[in-house]
Amino acid sequence: MFAYIVRRLFLMLVTLFGISVIIFVLLRIVPGNIVDILFAAAGYVDPADKVNLERDLGLNQPIVMQYLHWIGGLLHGDLGYSYVSEKPALEEILPRIPITARLAGLALLFSASIGIPLGVISAVHQGSKLDYALRVVSLSGLSLPSFWLGLLILMASVSLFGTMPIFNPNPTTWIEALAIYAVPAMAVGFRSAALTMRITRSSMLEILRQDYIRTARAKGASEASVNYHHALKNAVLPVITVVGIEAAFLIGGLIVTETVFNIPGIARFLVEALRWRDYPIVQNLVMFIAVVVVVVNFIVDMLYAAIDPRIRFGD
């Protein structure tokens, strides 16, 4: 088990290194950098100014040097400076993390607490009207572009309540705090709840066919015990994996949702930074996201091992 963990950690590092190279190269092979954008906004360019600026930002160095410089800094906890705001990138990124984390956490919670029970219900009542209804509803959830769902929520909120949740870093009331996080989290969570439900359902169906379920029935266990005690515990394994993948998915969904709800989290920040070709921010954010995803996957694996004795006591 210990060796397994160490191996996983090692592979994580390899993956992260690969991501750093890919993202770095991807950002730089393309024409146009922050300097072009700054000057494009001005609608004019003085070549001398441009050269100066590129030098100031270190963009004139060979790409390998730039990479080493970045990674070197990263290892020392120095993420460089944002080209746009000229503040340390860390200072820009850090305060945005809790916002996104709260959103993502709520969304996951929402997704799991709705998706899993509904999935079980749907599986247990396979082929019934209820099952059909749940499946259609979840599929329609998956068929709605997420920005559209977000906008619909906002518009509904304005026309029904005359107000809407606009992000406020220091919410004054409880309700406001809940609204500014829970509503967008629901918009993202709806989608993943639908997904979680589907996975739970199919995983349950698979498990319900297993021999040991028949054994449980043969023991005289009640349907509830069979479904929730015997089946769900096994069925939840693939669901955990999916919830892990969901975490990655969620960040994608958050990009859109943070934009729609105007939440200054890291996901939207990434989009803005991309627009500005603000390399230090983009690189580090993408790395951060990758770290989160990789760590979540790691945790999921550990969780898996914790639940599944075959893995816990294997290796």
Next chain:
Amino acid sequence: MTAPRPLLEVSDLVKHYAVRGGIMRRQVGTVHAVDGVSFALGTGETLGLVGESGCGKSTVARTVLRLVEPTSGAIRLDGEDIARLGKTALRPYRRSMQIVFQDPFASLNPRMTAGDIVGEPLSVHGLATGAKKQERVAELFQQVGLRPDQMKNFPHQFSGGQRQRICIARALSLGPRLIVCDEPVSALDVSIQAQVINLLIDLQRKQNFSYLFIAHDLAVVAHISHRVAVMYLGRIVEIADKHALFANPRHPYTQALLASVPIANPRARRLAPMIDGDVPSPINPPPGCAFHTRCRYAIDRCKTERPALKDAGAGHQVACWLNDGTGRAE
């Protein structure tokens, strides 16, 4: 009893699988799947190989055919050691040895027609194409008791016994001299089993094949084999002429094995198991004689020294320290 030079001669065959673990998936253990197996097989002869699940029967079969690479040892086919031949050098020898697997359902590519499956070896070796190939396949179908018009059917359209016939036809297509049968009837219904066994016997009679016949059903092995080898945890513990072995087993394991077979005679009830416990793990085989952990007659020597196969008379070889290495007489 057989030709002076055996068709197949396996000496000291070893196959170890690495058990990997740790950070770099380094090897942390070894499965001693086959641990020094030697035997010879003459032309037209059938050697039965029995033993409990996981004792390495299939591994022997697959290493002999070089489907997995042996760790060490020699596999001589007609005197030529094929254990270390390169891929291309091996190709002509492949034609001489074919295999029939246990599971006729998994042995056939579900997306190919029966005719294509049987004809494939012919095209791979460039032996026949087009109409000639079809003709040959039809011939093979008849040989194994299938109708040539079934060539265009897919495997799922056949019953288990028929599928095993397709497998046999495929094995026959290259005109092999040795056919390795890895539990060819274990997955079949009893009434079908007899058909396949009869087919194998008939074919051998006609074409003088050699069989390496693996099964865990002692009765089947007894029926089809000339000689029988008993394996336990990667090693052959006893090998003898069939009659000698069944009439006079000398290894306590063979004895236990025979005693465990339920006899289809209600008047001869004997529900007292000869041995307790499970087969030990091939990752950490016990030292000495691997069977000593379950053997009632084990002496101290069994726990430390590994017995080698020793002739106990008339080609009856046994690996047991009892009675000066000639095994336990019953």
Next chain:
Amino acid sequence: ADQPKSGGIFRIYHRDSPGSASIHEGATYSVNIPFMPVFNNLVIFDQHIAQNSVDTIRPELAESWAWSGDHKTLTFKLRKDVKWHDGKPFTSADVKCTFDMLMGKSAQKFRQNPRKAWYEQVNDVTTNGDYEASFNLKRPQPALLSLLASGYTPIYPCHVSPAEMRTHPIGTGPFKFVEFKANESIKLTKNPDYFKKGLPYLDGIEFTIIPNRSTAILGFVSGKFDMTFPTEVSIPLLKDVKSQAPNAVCVVEPNNVSTNIIVNSSAPPFDNIDIRRALALALDRKAFIQIMFEGQGDIGGSMEPAPAGLWAMPKDMLESIPGYGPDIEKNREQARKLMQKAGYGPDKHLQIKVSTRNIAVYRDPAIILIDQLKSIYIDAELDVVDTAQWFPKVARKDYSLGLNLTGNAVDDPDQSFYENYACGSERNYTNYCNKDIEKLFDEQSAETDIDKRKKLVWEIDKKLQEDVARPIIFYAHTGTCWQPYVKNVTIMSNSSYNGYRYEDVWLDK
């Protein structure tokens, strides 16, 4: 009418995150709007008269100004009671510093300096004691005063570096900078020591950055904001706002931004004047305006059309320019003849690309343009270019037609002509260069008689259009809305860069 009330935070949403807080380094009103309240100019256009003109220029840091007799020196007497937000006193040195830096003469440099060309005629800025500063010109340039009155020309403190000004600007203005969180918000707070006593009324201004328009408008409608981002409400949206928030006050004003076509006349096919003329003749400007603004837009030349614009040609003169005539079909008939002359026709269409930025206000007119070009045997394909690559592409002359927007900071020919049409000017994307016209530019610029100058300007403008250097398609009208309790906001009608000091804005709540 009502007595102004003090207090309250003025909440506005912002359409995007400005690149920095430094007005001098910026070239978009995304910077001016949130940061103008932090600064003062020497002089400023009256904040409550929509049409900027020389007559509406008011003193600000300068108590008064005077032209020398030869119109080559402009002297400002400065106020003595002004302090920077950090407590340091404001003096003439700051004025000199600011303009030296703009002219590129000082050691400290701006990261970018987009309006350097404005001060081409300024020899130097001199001070006389702490409270007098003079601009010494190479030749008379009456327009200079207007340029100095633009929101683009705040006075920066000497003692703060340009880098700091980008992240934490220090000014003398009615509001102090509090914080700028990129993509999030900009916060200003009341400057209690503002030299205009009793001002500002507001306790502060808060800009929430909301790039997504739907969210932003919903926010305004639901009362989360007191005002929309100025001049950002499109005509269709305006209807939407009015339907949802009937009490909101909305104004629609021209904003002196022209949508034009940059024509690459240095390469085929548009090196051929006939094809350029055909292009000019093919335009149905009314259709553009109909589609883009439901009719609420203006047709004009390079100067903003009347009544908002001060320098617009009379209507009949304008309509005499090829392509401006009201009979579109006739124009296009003519255009087709020209195309045929150039070798194209119904069977042989000219294939080109129309390049533009991937922003709706650029893209939409390009779509209409492409449609209209079909009528003169031109099959154009839209080529949307990422912002990062747009300018380098234009600079490389890697396009045949480009759809472009030109915002004029000050409604003055000097600003417009030199910037966009002078030989060698960096923003003269088409590299149009006509020495004869250039002479006329100087002539009008030095002309102190307003009427004479106007005549000259009209003539130049007409010539420019006839040369199809950079055909102007239309001038937009845009809307701004605020809640009824917001008082004293005026949206300028001939510039969208100058009207955001907000010192006397108050909230009637």
Next chain:
Amino acid sequence: MNEALTAETILDVKNLQTVFFTNSGLFRAVDDVSFSVRRGQTLAIVGESGCGKSVSALSIMRLVPDPPGRIVGGAVLLEGTDLLALDDAAMRDIRGNRISMIFQEPMTSLNPVMRIGDQIIEAVRLHQKVSSREAWQQAVEMLRLVRIPEPERRATEYPHQLSGGMRQRAMIAMALACRPALLIADEPTTALDVTIQAQILALIVDLQKRLGTGLILITHDLGVVAQTAQRVIVMYAGKKVEEATVEDLFESPLHPYTRGLMASIPAVPSRNAGTGAEADARLVEIPGMVPSLTKLPPGCAFAPRCKLAVDRCLEAYPPLEEIRSHHWAACWRAGETAEAS
């Protein structure tokens, strides 16, 4: 066990009919099958794959998967109560309590994420009011009973940590935890090695004797039947074709299918006689193959493969008749066979 108990009938299955509605048609998996089990007695059901052995067992437990399966007729009387008439809750009380079942695959029949002990406890606590502590004690006792070494430790382990034989023992422990009146063992040793099979069979028979449980042993291995059962029924294509005491059946089988089956199985050469079957001796084969349950011929299902078949066999299904005392067979020519033997 005393004779009185042995004679008591605990299970009486009457004309059981179970069908499957599948997309290839109607499978009459169990067609009009009757049998009974007495206390302490072993009834073996033999037959080839797909002949309906497992479905019969599942029908008794009312665990036939629905859809596609459905019990469409007959009665299952357990100690006089018709199980088919019970409501679900009452049936649950019976399962694991009065009737238990052991399945073929010890590898997959245990819940992989539950400890062995807990799985046994569950069987106990579902039917008995005992504290979890007592239940655990009982579980450990049961493991000891089925001869699992170190039962305390094994109880805390998970299925994958046990060998196949041990898992099957754990299954037996679980099945017997409530001392059921009837134990159904559906091919309990097919997945195991011969040496382990011998151990397990000995264990089952031993426990059955000690607890006085009735046992239905399902298998396709005639050797196993001969070693364990008192009575045997032979099934072919969903129907019971022969029933007899084990001695009768092996000594004088009446149905051609049973005879063919016995003849087609090679025998292990006997110990002392040096003359076993010769390698060149062909086995007796039953030609053809087991028919699909959907495409059963109108007459006797075995007729197409039967050497003795006459026209009548192809036309009508033979009734099950008591040809000899306590020996039933469903064959038109069973009478002749009986006389001949």
Next chain:
Amino acid sequence: MATINFEAELRRAGANASGGWARLAFLAQRHVLGTIGLIIMLLFVWMAISADLICRYDPLSVDSAHRLAPPSALHWFGTDSFGRDVWSRIIHGARISLAVGIGSTTLGATLGVIVGLASGYLSGWVDLVFQRVTDILQSLPLLVLALVMTAALGPSLPNVILAIAIPLIPTVARVIRANTLALREQPFVEAAKSIGMSEMRIALRHVLPNTIAPLIVLATAQLGSTILTEASLSFLGLGIPEPYPSWGRMLSESAAEYVRTAPWLVIFPGIAISLAVFGTNLFGDALRDILDPRQRG
């Protein structure tokens, strides 16, 4: 015991449905939702193929006189702010959406199959490298990767397709690899080896064809999500640019300005997207049940 209607039960089980058409009809009846999905998909495909025949108007033709016309007999779905016919834009948009969906799914699936097959079949260092590559691609959320890629490559139809395709690779590669690993152990692959077939030929002839079913199932499932990804990219300003009438852009752009004043500009593209995605998902679900009953989830 309740009486049982054998006929009805059998019909429900599909017993009478033997032979090609009958079987299809049965499957259609059995998987009603899937059939609906298939019909929707076919409808969109038909729309895309015969777009030029169905539409009266050029989707790009601007008409200032008829802008923002509500749905009518002339303009079934109304016109947009340019006076362009929304119906023909939706129909032509089907082409774009299908181009994106099919293009990126095919590309992603092809690359994924190559990676998965090589990785599963060759094992050793090839596997190690390819697995790291999939790990890397999988560690970046799809939208993030697509976003960075379109931002990097610039907005254009091929670039968007590429940007959406690349993140699909790991998912496909994983499934194919797992399948390949399982197939590799199958006796029929060993049998092919024993007759002396080359590894390459085995991979192509025996392994690949047997991964088709899970691949189809996976691809159908991905089809819908690619359409949604394009919509999201459009919303973020990085989708398929004008002049292509992409549903995503039509929706995201009109959502801001016209949701109240000209709702048809929002409703129809919205419906088109949701319906297309819904259809592929429904169909994909059914396909999974039919083709690949074991590989759920």
